[in-house]
Amino acid sequence: MPDVILGPNRYGKAETRLVRVVREGEVHHLKDVTVSSSLSGDMEAVHLTGDNATVLPTDSQKNTVYAFAKQYGVDQIEDFALLLARHFVESQPPIHHARVEIEEYAWERISGDRPHSFARKGGEVRTCVVHHDRDGRTTVVSGLKDLVVLNSTGSEFHGYIQDEYTTLPPTTDRVLATAVAARWRHGAEGSAYGKSYEEVRRCLLEAFADTHSLSLQQTLYAMGKRVLDTRGEVCEIRFAMPNKHHFLVDLSPFGLDNDNEVYFAADRPYGLIEGGVLREDAPDAAFAWE
Structure with missing residues (x-):
């Protein structure tokens, strides 16, 4: 009977909701996104024996999103996804590949004399998926x-x-x-x-x-x-x-x-x-x- 082996796998934090407000005096700017991260690498032990030594908790991935939003801001979603993906791979040796997906929801000002009041746009959702791995391969897919x-x-x-x-x-x-x-x-x-x-x-x-x-x-x-x-x-x-x-x-x-x-x-x-x-x-x- 053939041996049973572990197949391709990844794990991460799905749909971290983030709203970032940039305050320029009375004028505010709004960024509304959902961020999902998936990591893969040296994950055999956690699957086979439950050893979590190479696992970056999904809660830590969520917190990284919030911390980076404060430290670096959120401008173009592709750039923010690249920042996160590189961080996960380069800061954690067991992580060999990171996938970060972001959806952006657009808002518009209700009127010019209400600089901090917004209405959600009913149009399309902007998306991106970024991959980055330890071999230096990076891809950016917008959408x-x-x-x-x-x-x-x-x-x-x-x-x-x-x-x-x-x-x-x-x-x-x-x-x-x-x-x-x-x-x-x-x-x-x-x-x-x-x-x-x-x-x-x-x-x-x-x-x-x-x-x-x-x-x-x-x-x-x-x-x-x-x-x-x-x-x-x-x-x-x-x-x-x-x-x-x-x-x-x-x-x-x-x-x-x-x-x-x-x-x-x-x-x-x-x-x-x-x-x-x-x-x-x-x-x-x-x-x-x-």
Whole structure:
């Protein structure tokens, strides 16, 4: 009978909530993030015998987030994630690899004459995942999720496989809507992450709007290609895009026509389109997406 061995493993502190207020006199600035850290390395003993000698407690990881927020501040989430990941690897010899993921929630001022009053924005969530290991390999993956977009025309869907279970009619004019989750890998460390994020977001929105779509897959590729053609710091981008279906309501029982005006917006089940676009010479970094 073959031996049983320990497989890949990691541990960490999930979803540390952090709000950092910067006070410049009466004017305040707000940073609202969730930080998750995962560490791996010399962890055989803790799994096999319960020896915790190489374990940095997850509570210590949480406290590091809070302490670093006070000591160094939180500007671009990628830079803060890099700071944490390097600290965990370089300060603890048993730790060989650190993964830090951050989600950022945007706020805006209620008005200019209320410098310390804010309203939570209802748009997308900014994200990042940073990996750093003892061999000096570092990857930065920026991203966003819940970016809801819709084209009320300029989308078709036809020419697909039809079998005995197909009931969906072909169409040359439909609503195309999705909630974009996109993650893009930086080819090198040290990008101006804030500017890069705004420009990638702009590319995504413009490509979605500019593409006359025959499928959501075609739109996904057009969005990825626009980013890579425009932003030299990005070497790969991956998407998860659920098709937020809008079905025409049959108004004929009421003696009414429905010329692509009244829809039922269904939340489930939904088609889920996933894919990536990358440069042919993009350096391999499979662990960046884990």
